[in-house]
Amino acid sequence: DTEVTQTPKHLVMGMTNKKSLKCEQHMGHRAMYWYKQKAKKPPELMFVYSYEKLSINESVPSRFSPECPNSSLLNLHLHALQPEDSALYLCASSQVRLRIYNEQFFGPGTRLTVL
Amino acid sequence: GENVEQHPSTLSVQEGDSAVIKCTYSDSASNYFPWYKQELGKRPQLIIDIRSNVGEKKDQRIAVTLNKTAKHFSLHITETQPEDSAVYFCAASRGLNNNDMRFGAGTRLTVKP
Numbered sequence: 124d125t126e127v128t129q130t131p132k133h134l135v136m137g138m139t140n141k142k143s144l145k146c147e148q149h150m151g152h153r154a155m156y157w158y159k160q161k162a163k164k165p166p167e168l169m170f171v172y173s174y175e176k177l178s179i180n181e182s183v184p185s186r187f188s189p190e191c192p193n194s195s196l197l198n199l200h201l202h203a204l205q206p207e208d209s210a211l212y213l214c215a216s217s218q219v220r221l222r223i224y225n226e227q228f229f230g231p232g233t234r235l236t237v238l
Numbered sequence: 239g240e241n242v243e244q245h246p247s248t249l250s251v252q253e254g255d256s257a258v259i260k261c262t263y264s265d266s267a268s269n270y271f272p273w274y275k276q277e278l279g280k281r282p283q284l285i286i287d288i289r290s291n292v293g294e295k296k297d298q299r300i301a302v303t304l305n306k307t308a309k310h311f312s313l314h315i316t317e318t319q320p321e322d323s324a325v326y327f328c329a330a331s332r333g334l335n336n337n338d339m340r341f342g343a344g345t346r347l348t349v350k351p
Contacts, residue, residue: 154337165327165341166282179338213281217337226272227339229281 125150127230129214135236138204144233146197146214155197156227157189158213166213172197173219204237211235240265242330244342251318252350259345261328262310268330271304271311272339277324285326286313318349 127148136142146155154173158166171179172191186208188200197214211232217225241264251257263271272287288295288302288311295302299318304311315322325346331339 156337163344165344167341168339171337173337219337225337226284226287227337229283231281 125228127214127216127228129212129230129233131233132231133234133236135238136201136204137238138206140204141200141202143201144199144212144214144235146199146216146230147195148216148228148230149195150216150228151194151218152216152228153194153219154217154225155191156215156217157187157197157199158215158229160211160213160232162210170199201235204235206237209236240268240330240332240338240340242328242340242342244328244345246345247343248346248348250348250350253318253320255318257313257315257318257322257347257349259313259326259328259347260310261312261330261342262308263330264309265330265332266309267332270331271302272329272331273302273313274327274329274341275324276327276344282327315347318347320349320351323347323349 130145156171157169160166169183170189175191186203190198211234213232214230215227217227244261269290274282275285276282286300286302288304299316301314325344327344328342329339
Protein backbone atom coordinates (compact mmCIF):
# COMPACT_ATOMS: atom_id res chain seq x y z
CA ASP A 124 0.00 0.00 0.00
CA THR A 125 1.68 3.19 -1.17
CA GLU A 126 -1.04 5.68 -0.42
CA VAL A 127 -2.13 8.05 2.27
CA THR A 128 -5.89 7.89 2.76
CA GLN A 129 -8.14 10.43 4.42
CA THR A 130 -11.75 10.32 5.60
CA PRO A 131 -14.17 11.86 5.13
CA LYS A 132 -13.71 13.44 1.69
CA HIS A 133 -16.12 16.23 2.52
CA LEU A 134 -17.38 17.52 5.86
CA VAL A 135 -19.91 20.21 6.65
CA MET A 136 -20.23 21.20 10.27
CA GLY A 137 -21.74 23.90 12.43
CA MET A 138 -19.73 26.06 14.76
CA THR A 139 -20.90 24.11 17.81
CA ASN A 140 -20.20 20.64 16.41
CA LYS A 141 -17.40 18.28 17.30
CA LYS A 142 -15.97 16.23 14.46
CA SER A 143 -12.78 14.38 13.59
CA LEU A 144 -10.69 13.99 10.45
CA LYS A 145 -8.83 10.74 9.95
CA CYS A 146 -5.64 9.89 8.08
CA GLU A 147 -4.06 6.50 7.54
CA GLN A 148 -0.91 5.18 5.90
CA HIS A 149 0.65 1.73 5.75
CA MET A 150 4.01 2.63 4.26
CA GLY A 151 5.85 2.34 7.55
CA HIS A 152 6.36 6.10 7.71
CA ARG A 153 7.04 7.42 11.20
CA ALA A 154 6.37 11.10 10.50
CA MET A 155 2.87 12.40 9.83
CA TYR A 156 1.64 15.91 9.11
CA TRP A 157 -1.46 18.04 9.00
CA TYR A 158 -1.65 20.93 6.54
CA LYS A 159 -4.40 23.46 5.91
CA GLN A 160 -4.92 24.72 2.36
CA LYS A 161 -7.23 27.59 1.51
CA ALA A 162 -8.41 28.10 -2.06
CA LYS A 163 -5.66 29.35 -4.40
CA LYS A 164 -3.12 29.25 -1.56
CA PRO A 165 -0.27 26.89 -0.69
CA PRO A 166 -0.53 24.25 2.02
CA GLU A 167 0.29 25.63 5.46
CA LEU A 168 1.90 23.35 8.00
CA MET A 169 -0.17 22.85 11.17
CA PHE A 170 1.27 19.88 13.07
CA VAL A 171 4.05 17.33 12.74
CA TYR A 172 4.22 14.01 14.55
CA SER A 173 7.47 12.07 14.66
CA TYR A 174 7.40 8.58 16.16
CA GLU A 175 3.87 9.29 17.41
CA LYS A 176 5.02 12.34 19.37
CA LEU A 177 4.04 15.89 18.52
CA SER A 178 7.21 17.59 17.33
CA ILE A 179 5.88 20.74 15.64
CA ASN A 180 2.79 22.80 16.46
CA GLU A 181 2.65 25.90 14.32
CA SER A 182 0.73 27.99 16.88
CA VAL A 183 -2.53 26.45 15.76
CA PRO A 184 -5.66 27.47 17.75
CA SER A 185 -6.73 24.97 20.40
CA ARG A 186 -10.00 24.30 18.57
CA PHE A 187 -7.82 22.00 16.44
CA SER A 188 -6.53 19.05 18.43
CA PRO A 189 -4.28 16.46 16.79
CA GLU A 190 -3.87 12.89 17.92
CA CYS A 191 -1.58 10.10 16.76
CA PRO A 192 -2.88 6.86 18.31
CA ASN A 193 -0.34 4.67 16.50
CA SER A 194 2.25 4.80 13.76
CA SER A 195 -0.34 4.38 10.97
CA LEU A 196 -3.08 6.73 12.11
CA LEU A 197 -3.40 10.46 12.54
CA ASN A 198 -6.53 12.26 13.67
CA LEU A 199 -7.51 15.91 13.82
CA HIS A 200 -10.27 16.66 16.30
CA LEU A 201 -12.32 19.75 15.57
CA HIS A 202 -14.42 21.70 18.06
CA ALA A 203 -16.04 25.13 18.00
CA LEU A 204 -14.63 26.00 14.59
CA GLN A 205 -15.16 29.30 12.82
CA PRO A 206 -16.28 29.83 9.21
CA GLU A 207 -12.75 30.99 8.33
CA ASP A 208 -11.53 27.49 9.20
CA SER A 209 -13.22 26.22 6.04
CA ALA A 210 -10.45 24.78 3.88
CA LEU A 211 -8.91 21.63 2.45
CA TYR A 212 -7.12 19.71 5.21
CA LEU A 213 -4.27 17.63 3.88
CA CYS A 214 -2.50 14.84 5.68
CA ALA A 215 0.99 13.73 4.65
CA SER A 216 3.52 11.17 5.79
CA SER A 217 7.23 10.55 5.32
CA GLN A 218 10.01 8.33 6.50
CA VAL A 219 12.21 9.58 9.31
CA ARG A 220 15.83 9.16 8.39
CA LEU A 221 18.34 11.52 9.92
CA ARG A 222 20.21 13.68 7.44
CA ILE A 223 18.29 12.09 4.58
CA TYR A 224 15.78 14.05 2.58
CA ASN A 225 12.41 12.49 3.16
CA GLU A 226 9.71 12.91 0.54
CA GLN A 227 6.30 13.75 1.93
CA PHE A 228 3.36 11.83 0.46
CA PHE A 229 0.05 13.64 0.58
CA GLY A 230 -3.42 12.26 1.07
CA PRO A 231 -6.34 13.49 -1.06
CA GLY A 232 -7.55 15.84 1.65
CA THR A 233 -10.80 16.52 3.48
CA ARG A 234 -12.74 19.52 2.25
CA LEU A 235 -14.20 21.14 5.37
CA THR A 236 -16.99 23.69 5.36
CA VAL A 237 -17.93 25.41 8.62
CA LEU A 238 -21.34 27.03 8.61
CA GLY B 239 11.32 31.17 10.18
CA GLU B 240 11.65 30.24 6.53
CA ASN B 241 10.00 32.45 3.90
CA VAL B 242 9.66 31.15 0.35
CA GLU B 243 8.75 33.48 -2.49
CA GLN B 244 7.62 32.17 -5.86
CA HIS B 245 7.23 33.88 -9.24
CA PRO B 246 5.32 34.23 -11.43
CA SER B 247 1.89 33.61 -9.91
CA THR B 248 0.47 32.73 -13.32
CA LEU B 249 2.21 31.55 -16.47
CA SER B 250 0.69 30.82 -19.85
CA VAL B 251 2.71 29.15 -22.62
CA GLN B 252 2.06 27.53 -25.97
CA GLU B 253 2.35 23.79 -26.22
CA GLY B 254 5.94 22.86 -26.97
CA ASP B 255 7.42 25.98 -25.38
CA SER B 256 9.45 25.97 -22.16
CA ALA B 257 8.21 27.18 -18.78
CA VAL B 258 10.38 28.50 -15.95
CA ILE B 259 9.26 29.10 -12.37
CA LYS B 260 11.54 30.74 -9.83
CA CYS B 261 11.68 30.62 -6.04
CA THR B 262 13.79 32.32 -3.40
CA TYR B 263 14.16 31.35 0.23
CA SER B 264 15.35 33.18 3.29
CA ASP B 265 16.75 30.55 5.66
CA SER B 266 20.33 29.66 4.77
CA ALA B 267 19.92 26.45 6.77
CA SER B 268 17.35 25.11 4.30
CA ASN B 269 18.78 22.10 2.55
CA TYR B 270 15.97 20.34 0.69
CA PHE B 271 13.90 21.87 -2.11
CA PRO B 272 11.00 19.86 -3.56
CA TRP B 273 8.58 20.88 -6.27
CA TYR B 274 4.95 19.77 -6.15
CA LYS B 275 2.32 19.72 -8.87
CA GLN B 276 -1.31 20.08 -7.83
CA GLU B 277 -4.10 19.57 -10.33
CA LEU B 278 -7.51 21.01 -9.59
CA GLY B 279 -9.20 19.12 -6.77
CA LYS B 280 -6.27 16.74 -6.32
CA ARG B 281 -3.47 16.25 -3.84
CA PRO B 282 0.00 17.81 -4.26
CA GLN B 283 2.38 15.36 -5.91
CA LEU B 284 6.15 15.54 -5.87
CA ILE B 285 7.59 15.95 -9.35
CA ILE B 286 11.25 16.61 -8.60
CA ASP B 287 13.43 17.62 -5.69
CA ILE B 288 16.97 18.86 -5.15
CA ARG B 289 19.29 18.75 -2.19
CA SER B 290 21.72 21.41 -1.06
CA ASN B 291 24.82 19.55 -2.21
CA VAL B 292 23.62 19.45 -5.84
CA GLY B 293 23.37 22.34 -8.31
CA GLU B 294 21.15 20.80 -10.93
CA LYS B 295 18.94 17.77 -11.41
CA LYS B 296 17.04 16.60 -14.46
CA ASP B 297 14.26 14.08 -15.02
CA GLN B 298 13.13 13.86 -18.65
CA ARG B 299 11.40 17.17 -19.48
CA ILE B 300 11.76 18.57 -15.96
CA ALA B 301 14.87 20.12 -14.43
CA VAL B 302 15.61 22.02 -11.27
CA THR B 303 18.57 24.28 -10.55
CA LEU B 304 19.76 25.53 -7.17
CA ASN B 305 21.99 28.48 -6.34
CA LYS B 306 22.71 28.26 -2.61
CA THR B 307 24.75 31.45 -2.55
CA ALA B 308 21.90 33.48 -3.97
CA LYS B 309 19.26 31.36 -2.18
CA HIS B 310 17.19 30.69 -5.21
CA PHE B 311 16.05 27.67 -7.16
CA SER B 312 14.11 27.23 -10.38
CA LEU B 313 11.92 24.69 -12.14
CA HIS B 314 12.30 24.27 -15.88
CA ILE B 315 9.78 22.36 -17.97
CA THR B 316 10.67 21.83 -21.62
CA GLU B 317 8.39 20.78 -24.49
CA THR B 318 5.32 21.61 -22.43
CA GLN B 319 2.12 19.66 -22.98
CA PRO B 320 -1.50 20.52 -22.06
CA GLU B 321 -1.39 17.92 -19.27
CA ASP B 322 1.36 19.99 -17.63
CA SER B 323 -1.34 22.56 -16.81
CA ALA B 324 -1.63 22.71 -13.00
CA VAL B 325 -0.51 24.72 -9.99
CA TYR B 326 3.15 24.22 -9.14
CA PHE B 327 4.49 24.82 -5.64
CA CYS B 328 8.10 25.10 -4.63
CA ALA B 329 9.05 24.35 -1.04
CA ALA B 330 12.04 24.50 1.27
CA SER B 331 12.87 22.70 4.46
CA ARG B 332 15.77 22.27 6.85
CA GLY B 333 16.70 20.28 9.90
CA LEU B 334 17.73 16.73 10.39
CA ASN B 335 14.42 15.35 9.18
CA ASN B 336 13.47 18.25 6.87
CA ASN B 337 9.89 17.97 8.11
CA ASP B 338 9.27 21.69 8.58
CA MET B 339 8.42 22.29 4.94
CA ARG B 340 7.34 25.77 3.81
CA PHE B 341 5.66 26.31 0.47
CA GLY B 342 5.83 29.13 -2.02
CA ALA B 343 2.56 30.78 -3.04
CA GLY B 344 2.22 28.67 -6.18
CA THR B 345 2.29 29.23 -9.95
CA ARG B 346 -0.72 28.45 -12.08
CA LEU B 347 0.68 27.12 -15.35
CA THR B 348 -1.57 26.96 -18.41
CA VAL B 349 -0.30 25.21 -21.53
CA LYS B 350 -2.37 26.17 -24.57
CA PRO B 351 -2.70 23.56 -27.30
